[in-house]
Amino acid sequence: MSKEPHQVLESIFAFPPNRETLGGTAYLIVENDGNILVDCPAWTDHTKLFMTEQGGVDWLVFTHRQGISSYARQIQETFSCQIAIQEQEAYLLPNLEVTSFSHEQILTPQCTLIWTPGFSPGSACLHYRSRGGVLFTGRHLLPNQQGQPVPLRTAKTFHWRRQVTSLQKLIEKFTPDTLNYICPGANTGFLRGKGVIEAAYESISHLDVAHLYQSEVGL
Numbered sequence: 001m002s003k004e005p006h007q008v009l010e011s012i013f014a015f016p017p018n019r020e021t022l023g024g025t026a027y028l029i030v031e032n033d034g035n036i037l038v039d040c041p042a043w044t045d046h047t048k049l050f051m052t053e054q055g056g057v058d059w060l061v062f063t064h065r066q067g068i069s070s071y072a073r074q075i076q077e078t079f080s081c082q083i084a085i086q087e088q089e090a091y092l093l094p095n096l097e098v099t100s101f102s103h104e105q106i107l108t109p110q111c112t113l114i115w116t117p118g119f120s121p122g123s124a125c126l127h128y129r130s131r132g133g134v135l136f137t138g139r140h141l142l143p144n145q146q147g148q149p150v151p152l153r154t155a156k157t158f159h160w161r162r163q164v165t166s167l168q169k170l171i172e173k174f175t176p177d178t179l180n181y182i183c184p185g186a187n188t189g190f191l192r193g194k195g196v197i198e199a200a201y202e203s204i205s206h207l208d209v210a211h212l213y214q215s216e217v218g219l
Helices: 045-053 072-079 087-092 160-173 200-205 209-214
Strands: 006-009 012-014 027-029 036-038 059-061 082-086 098-101 104-108 111-115 124-128 134-138 181-184
Touching (some): 082 087, 082 111, 160 209
Parallel strands (some): 059 082, 134 181
Antiparallel strands (some): 006 012, 012 027
16 A cells, blocks of 8 residues: 555545554545545645645545544644534534534535444445545445455444444445445555445445344454
């Protein structure tokens, strides 16, 4: 994995995994209606310069509680950006000005946050309508060793059955025409340099939801 932010799709950049967020991958969406930073990258002068060169940050959004770093305040103050987080995890950002949401939050005409509880109480995915539909899944769906998107049950999973229900919700919400790529929030090494999961809707629609409900260990 490159130590530099790198472009994974047109207008979408991935940052190197951040140790402070347990190896989480943050993304920057550069678009006309406002740049969106998905979770916290490592906060360095180089990172700050890169984001400034891309036009700054209008929204900082969190897909789950582990995506929050101790530099959230610095990011907001540096770029005067708004912060969006699902209401059940807004308490993790005391004394910061945040926009909390319940089920969905429209950020721009192209970007919508969707509550997908399970990995954490306020886990969320960000849907970007460009490029045939890109879903930033945080740790709700991650690539397995074959690079396929799956829900992974770990010691940090908040509620497994809710996570599976959230997967089913996404399958019902999207179609092959509205979900083309997944940008996962971790395990990006399993993508073997591709940077994104392709044929995303086909991949998640083939998951055996009934079996996952009964699973004790996930996939």
